[in-house]
Amino acid sequence: MAIDFFRIANAGVQQLKPYQAGKPIEELQREYGLKQVVKLASNENPLGTSPKALNALKNACTAENLARYPDSNGFRLKAQLAAKLKLSPQQITLGNGSNDVLELIARAFANEQHSTLFSQYAFAVYPIITQAIGARAIVVPAKDWGHDLSAMLAAIETDTQVIFIANPNNPTGTWLTQHALHNFLHQVPATILVVLDEAYVEYVSEPDYPNSLPWLADFPNLIITRTFSKAYGLAGLRVGYALSHPDIADLLNRVRQPFNVNSLALLAAENALDDGAHLQKAIELNQQGRAYLSQAIESMGFSVIPSVGNFICVDFQQDAQTLYQKLLQHGVIVRPVANYGLPQHLRISMGLPDENVFFINKLARCL
Ligand SMILES: *Cc1c(COP(=O)(O)O)cnc(C)c1O
Secondary structure, eight states, X not given: OOOOHHXXXXXXXHTOOOOOOOOOHHHHHHHHTOXXXXXXXXXXXXXXXXXXXXXXXXXXXXXXXXXXXXXXXXXXXXXXXXXXXXXXGXXXXXXXXXXXXXXXXXXXXXXXXXXXXXXXXXXXXHHHHHHXXXXXXXXXXXXTTBOOHHHHHHHOOTTEEEEEEESSOTTTOOOOOHHHHHHHHHHSOTTSEEEEEOTTGGGOOOTTSOOOTTHHHHOTXXXXXXXXXXXXXXXXXXXXXXXXXXXXXXXXXXXXXXXXXXHHHHHHHHHHHHOHHHHHHHHHHHHHHHHHHHHXXXXXXXXXXXXXXXXXXXXXXXXXHHHHHHHHXXXXXXXXXXXXXXXXXXXXXXXXXXXXXXXXXXXXXHO
């Protein structure tokens, strides 16, 4: 008799819907026999990896190096991050992407008896990790596509353990000010963890966007997460980190896999962190791309949610899945966001200037 593995799996996992990733370029080329494919779907750095990091990687790919386990404690990367951010290495937890760190937080602090809290339209990983550990998700309706912090405060329940906030938010690109967030932190009970997900922090230039690092000293329940996947151009190698009170870092380190960040990823991150010029180039390119794409799409009559990230979310006033499919046939991969409850929107990452123009031309033909 066939065994119903779905029945014997953990309750949360049974109902879990897998994360929908952006379509890989190779897959589209294979499916449609296309040569030229532009991927604007996963908020990657269109300039690619820093040349400095790439060079270090090439030199590190020796038989002797790759046969060794990585440094389980990521000593060098932590020391470098600590110096740059003016924190102690004991406040840093490294992860296999910041996704890993988000999961460690959920696993270390919440279970079936608990709830986590986050906003409608917030990053898809928050509901997934919540459900995977069997916790209950409290989803607070968004305001102007972004987080409604007062509603989030009011929605806290006695079993709430973790609050996730993405600033800027993915997929909407909305962001919270220094004042609003600081106020919020003051009002959250000190035993509830507040995770401030800053995956796109490097791209934000708004003057009242918070520098959250000094808050770590005042709010021991604050955890800031960041990544090398976006502006630092290392999405394929998977490195992210959490900044927190040392006791929280200690706990996260107890649940993580001993070698969760591989040796090439560590090395690449160290070198990418040192390549300020490459980062600056990415930031400037992103600003130009965002202005160009927003303006071009608005002139076609569609509204773009104001974004401070390296992507924009657009209401195309039609079934976005159909438009997405048409764009695929023209060699453009963007991101449908129906799984976020936005069936008429598409999320578009900034590409290189010629990729952006390619996309706009194809979009005009598909509409
Ligand atoms: C991309 C993203 C991340 C994590 O990416 P990793 O590659 O796992 O570091 C985290 N949070 C948000 C909001 C993101 O958009």
